[in-house]
Amino acid sequence: MAPLNRSLALGPVTLRSPLVGASGTVGSAVDFVSVASPDYYGALVAKSVAPEPWVGNPPPRLAPAGAGMLNAVGIQNPGIEAWLAEFGPRLAGVGVPVWGSAVGHGPGGFAEVARGLEDGGVEAVEVNLSCPNLDGHGLIALDPDASARVVEAVRQAVSVPVSAKLSPNASDIVAVAGAVWDAGADWVVIGNTVWGAAIDIESRTPRVAMGSGGYSGPPLKPIALRAVMEVAARIPGLPILGCGGVSRGADVVEYLMAGASAVGIGTVHFAEPRAARRIDRELARWCRSHSVERLSDLVGVALRGVSLP
């Protein structure tokens, strides 16, 4: 059998591998590759950056919760200027495309960061919409119109591909996905963490100081997968990067079958920084044993004949 063809198209981008290091779990990407080989990734997404430095939330900010992880880091970052000074000159030597992740409190801030990231040499900009919406209530990612305004501003600010990272907490994620696609996103990332909480029953206090945080890891997979399937079924042609709870090769197969064209891996890195190599091998083994020669042949196969509620 011919070696597995891992190449996949994600909108205007061709990835050499479906595995994408998820934002916030591979640092700046620049330092991550001194720990793990870049060879198993199609891209690495750097930690989200804001227009100004954000100090993040008070500790404790991370806690195990069931089979997953709770984080309330609060997108601590040095701001775009300091980020560019520290990492910009080294982005080209990472050995895999680095995508930047922009965050802000409104369209202008996102656009400013995106412009800086592009000038610094990132090959795509991910718009992290899981951020409080200063114009209204809750997260930007919950609101189709607010999400579209941010993506439109970023689209106008840069010429590299733009993606929008959505929240599985959105009550109508199809509406948000459609709005950001209309606003110029080249693909959507589904998705970020879901809100969660855990209590230390001995101290009678929440396990993260903020009280609640973003829940990630294996328990997130069925939730994110449902959202991927729904968006793939309802908006044919919109490229999707699935993300949430991937820790094994079989998880990647599931996301591709659900309609994703690439798969983010995040929390697994904390216990196993070199997980991508193992996941890649498991994926290749599964494909060999099922006579799959091209990963692209798997995209969306589970959607045929499915009618979602």
Ligand SMILES: Cc1cc2nc3c(=O)[nH]c(=O)nc-3n(C[C@H](O)[C@H](O)[C@H](O)COP(=O)(O)O)c2cc1C
């Ligand atoms: C500690 C931590 C920090 C994160 N920081 C970011 C971030 O800065 N920007 C972002 O878009 N997502 C961030 N995420 C979300 C991940 O990129 C990913 O979408 C989420 O964890 C689900 O995937 P997973 O289950 O594979 O971890 C973070 C996740 C964790 C666990």
